[in-house]
Amino acid sequence: MTDTPRTFGQQLGRRSWAEPWKIKMVEPLVMTERPDRERALREAGHNTFLLRSRDVYIDLLTDSGTSAMSDRQWAGMMLGDEAYAGSENFFHLEDAIQRYYGYRHLVPTHQGRGAEHLLSRTVIRPGQYVPGNMYFTTTRLHQEMAGGIFTDVIVDEAHDPTHPGDFKGNVDLAKLDALLARVGAAGIAYVSLAATVNMAGGQPVSMANVRALRAWCDRHGVKLYLDATRAVENAFFIQEREAGYADRPVAAILKEFCSYTDGAWMSAKKDSLVNIGGWVAVNDFPLFEELRNLVVVFEGLHTYGGLAGRDMEAMAIGIAESVQDAHMRSRIGQVRYLGSLLQQWGIPMMEPIGGHAIFLDARRFYPQLAQDAFPAQTLAAELYLDSGIRAMERGIVSAGRDPRTGDHHRPQLELTRLTIPRRVYTQAHMDVIAESVKAVYDARERVRGLRMTYEPKYLRFFQARFEAL
Numbered sequence: 001m002t003d004t005p006r007t008f009g010q011q012l013g014r015r016s017w018a019e020p021w022k023i024k025m026v027e028p029l030v031m032t033e034r035p036d037r038e039r040a041l042r043e044a045g046h047n048t049f050l051l052r053s054r055d056v057y058i059d060l061l062t063d064s065g066t067s068a069m070s071d072r073q074w075a076g077m078m079l080g081d082e083a084y085a086g087s088e089n090f091f092h093l094e095d096a097i098q099r100y101y102g103y104r105h106l107v108p109t110h111q112g113r114g115a116e117h118l119l120s121r122t123v124i125r126p127g128q129y130v131p132g133n134m135y136f137t138t139t140r141l142h143q144e145m146a147g148g149i150f151t152d153v154i155v156d157e158a159h160d161p162t163h164p165g166d167f168k169g170n171v172d173l174a175k176l177d178a179l180l181a182r183v184g185a186a187g188i189a190y191v192s193l194a195a196t197v198n199m200a201g202g203q204p205v206s207m208a209n210v211r212a213l214r215a216w217c218d219r220h221g222v223k224l225y226l227d228a229t230r231a232v233e234n235a236f237f238i239q240e241r242e243a244g245y246a247d248r249p250v251a252a253i254l255k256e257f258c259s260y261t262d263g264a265w266m267s268a269k270k271d272s273l274v275n276i277g278g279w280v281a282v283n284d285f286p287l288f289e290e291l292r293n294l295v296v297v298f299e300g301l302h303t304y305g306g307l308a309g310r311d312m313e314a315m316a317i318g319i320a321e322s323v324q325d326a327h328m329r330s331r332i333g334q335v336r337y338l339g340s341l342l343q344q345w346g347i348p349m350m351e352p353i354g355g356h357a358i359f360l361d362a363r364r365f366y367p368q369l370a371q372d373a374f375p376a377q378t379l380a381a382e383l384y385l386d387s388g389i390r391a392m393e394r395g396i397v398s399a400g401r402d403p404r405t406g407d408h409h410r411p412q413l414e415l416t417r418l419t420i421p422r423r424v425y426t427q428a429h430m431d432v433i434a435e436s437v438k439a440v441y442d443a444r445e446r447v448r449g450l451r452m453t454y455e456p457k458y459l460r461f462f463q464a465r466f467e468a469l
């Protein structure tokens with residue numbers, strides 16, 4: 001007898017999973033030819049952020065604001081209460097934050113960095129340190145612009161793409177102790193905890209770690225604020241990996257996790273399944289009063305924070321959808337499906353596979369390139385040339401420069417991120433992506449890298465330009 005074809009699930013010795021939704025509306029993709037891509041990449045200065053989306057086939061630049069909304073969210077858009085003050089949609093959103101994240105006081109913002117700005121300005125005194133579990137680009141910049149000094153306190157293994165570990169996003173409490181011994185509690189603005197950790201490959205933080213952090217902060221009178229951008233994905237990993245959580249719903253795990261923190265900021269463009277939006281929420285009323293006052297200066301009145309009423313409604317509904325176990329299983333299952341194809345072919349990546357993306361390890365992909373030749377930027381460019389797939393650099397370009405010395409930050413991780421939008425692409429797209437990565441990998445030896453020709457002052461990765469070496 002001939003071999004019968006096997007599904008992916010059967011190949012893994014189990015029953016397959018499928019998306020817990022069906023498609024009601026489609027958006028045609030643009031197929032491009034190689035000469036067009038060569039021209040587009042040249043015009044974009046080899047920076048995938050500068051490509052026009054009409055020149056992109058499958059867009060894996062980011063999972064931010066790129067999700068597909070549900071029919072219920074779209075219906076909610078029609079219920080926008082576009083009042084300048086006291087919009088009904090604000091109260092729906094406030095209710096969703098209190099119910100699912102558990103914080104008392106909500107200030108909406110136009111997106112995550114709006115919230116980072118408000119919180120950083122409010123709680124950092126110039127010269128104070130801000131320890132965090134690996135930097136994030138906009139988070140660190142707002143902390144620095146408020147006069148803070150970011151200090152990385154993530155566990156060492158987070159910087160090693162080959163190191164196994166269930167919770168590579170954890171904070172190393174010994175590093176916090178060392179900082180405390182050096183600068184004292186008054187020298188620490190707060191502990192900045194991200195879950196999951198974007199720049200570490202979407203790696204999660206354990207419940208045990210956040211609980212220990214809470215105790216550490218109570219002991220020393222330090223506040224603990226959470227970057228909740230992908231905290232629902234983090235809750236999924238706790239359910240999957242941490243003893244005692246297998247039978248608890250993602251929603252309950254999320255709420256417990258948040259309960260150990262004093263407040264959070266959020267880019268709702270990720271977990272919450274909306275195209276725009278963010279918030280900062282805290283339990284402390286005097287701090288809330290300050291945030292509520294400041295939001296009026298930079299974003300808009302405290303009942304809309306730069307959002308339309310319909311955006312807040314879509315977010316309130318998206319939050320409830322985002323904490324469903326079936327949603328999270330398929331969301332992370334799709335990322336893993338792509339990752340497992342690449343693993344079969346021995347393609348180097350950040351392991352274990354994290355929540356929102358596959359992070360290709362450009363150092364091992366292009367061992368012939370020095371970090372100054374921008375291996376991860378190069379890999380993103382090569383992938384685009386091969387197939388029109390758009391990825392993003394997360395290495396030395398993203399890391400920027402040390403504001404005190406002016407030198408490049410030189411992160412150990414030099415990664416190219418294939419970020420998976422939520423509910424947007426199918427398993428067949430994942431196959432196409434994997435085959436393109438394989439083709440670029442097979443052609444890796446002839447690649448020579450890039451030279452930066454234009455460098456903006458802030459968040460340079462967004463707008464920098466390059467030339468092929």
Ligand code: F0G
Pocket residue numbers: 061062063064111112113114136138139194198227229230266267268269277278
């Ligand atoms: N925190 C994290 C962990 C993020 O990933 C982002 C954005 C922000 C804060 C800022 O939020 O974009 O709404 O202002 N990350 C996007 C990304 C840009 O592609 O990873 P924002």
